[in-house]
Amino acid sequence: MTFRLIGVNHNSAPVEVRERLAIPESRLAEALQQLVRHPGVDEGLILCTCNRVELLARTRNGSADLRGFLHDYFLLDPAALEPHLYDYSEAEAIRHLFRVTSSLDSMVVGEAQILGQVKEAYATARAVGAVHSQLDLLLTRSFAVAKRVRTETAVGSSAVSVASVAVELAKKIFGSLQGKHVYLVGAGKMSELAARHLQAHGAASIFVANRTYARAQQLAAKFKGEAIHFSEIYNTCDRADIVITSTGAPVAIFRREHGEMFLSRRRNRPMFFIDIAVPRDVDPEMNKLDGIFVYDIDDLQQAVSSHVADRKKEAERAEEIISSEVERFQARLQTLEVVPTIVSLQDHIETIRHAEIDRVRGRLGPLSPDQELAIEALTRGIVNKIMHTPISTLKTAARASEATTVIDVVRRLFNLQDQKPGKPDGEPEEHE
């Protein structure tokens, strides 16, 4: 069994590349099914957030062509994607997943959102049966690791969220946020968070526009703001000083001509667009207009990079935790491989012992219960003494990552054939 992980994130690929790989939530299940049908893939998970698109798979012998899947699914030119793609297997794949869920790989190190996103991806994959065995084990473990990192280090505690970076930038433009109006286009979690931060820093009122009007009303109620019909955005957006967009629209909602219109209505008072959607909601051309400032998710990352340094030390501790967790998980996986061998070895020896007792019993004549017990104890004692070393060697080997070799040798020595190492999918936990 081999874990493989390939993908792009905010470090490896610019938003222009990431937005072409985005899979809308509605099509995720279908994509997952396609992934597990791909040759060589036993289990799969697709993680798609605004900062990353990653495929995690358990493959047979590591032979699966995940790149091929990406190229086929998105109909992309392999050469265009290749420079941005990372590809990890085994320990590195496990490590990467742990780092992602622990928010060490996040744009804003320590933000808690990513854990929820991985959990959602996991739930979707489970629902369609794309995750059911060792990958399940791995993901469940990664959630535990994330929790450990969160409780044992301060990485999460002082998380500088995108939201607070947005506040900082808004202050660079407007000075004070007192009396400024905030306009949310799309009612996502992240924009809600950003709006909350802005409000906490004095922003006067919050407008919410969403394709589903009810959702807009719901969110607006939280802020005591005003819900706006989506069709009205171009007529009302100029009321806002700060616009946060986070819709799933496939093409930009705000284009240059809209910006010009807003500016003339606002008599050139500046506007700040925070675009956290991928694909982007605001045409980058807008940033060229005098008085309009557009920050997309990548720009926000640049702005937070300085804060990341502050928490470097804590992040280092978190990395240590993750390293030890990767080792532990691998050991556990290998134990999973060793356990069936030990079981069949014991079965094998036990069968021999019983056969031998049965064979000699005839010659011994009738035995008293005490004698029966003595023979039982004698044979068991011999077997246990002899088997002690091989079994403990197997167990040690499991942790020393030479399991496969040792298992192979033991199987050949004892001619064990009934059970294959690595039980069939479904119940690996029962050996624990």
Add this chain to the structure above:
Amino acid sequence: MPILWLRVALGCYAVGLLYALVTLTRTSDLLSKVALHAAYLGMVFHFVSLAEAMRLSGQIALTSVHNAESVLAFLIMVVFMMVYLAYKTTSPGIIVFPLVFLLTLVAATGQQPFLQMPPGVRKGWLIAHITLIFAGYAALFVSFGASLLYLIQEHTLKSKKSTGILSRLPALEVIDDIGYRSVLLGFPFMTLGLIAGTTVAQATFGRIDFLDPKILLSILMWAVYLVMVYTRWNAGWRGRRAAYLAAGVFVAAVIAWSANYFSSIHRFVQS
């Protein structure tokens, strides 16, 4: 004596100049504090120098080029301090300090041609004229400086690289506010100063020669100034356009000033 005090003031302003230069490459809180105190001290010496010059000459010392530059530098510092008190930022110093230093340097060392004073000029009106015009110049200059800062800050925000000094500039809206208020403040001074000048000229010459370069250029400058105030107030022009306008008014002001060397009614001569 006045020249000595002026040179001491110049030394203080030099610290400000150092601040402006250093700030171009890195930031230092300590230096910005030191520069601010040096600027305070410089203004005190500067004021003493101006007051003594007035007392010694017994009349308006403003009428020599060197004293005029000295007064202008002083007024710019006053506006700078007002901005500092209102906005708690020394960033305009990046532009203000080098100019003040230069003006003071010229004043402290340069030759001293005097304004040719036609006989019978009424002193009170002349003082009003010069002071008001200079206050207008000072406000205009600060506004021009603010426009430059606005462009720098805007560029920083647009290019999305916030490093070094640029990240320490005041917020865009604050810079804009400084620029706008100095324009608004400067305009009445400039207008009243020109009215005072006209009154002086009329009283002296009986009629006004509108074709005299000094008067023509002054009116032109005033008109550009008016356009700037109007577009700011009416259309909310800011940023690049406001900066170009402020630069335009500034250039017009410099030209109007230089007209002193070839105007027939408003002339500097070697004493």
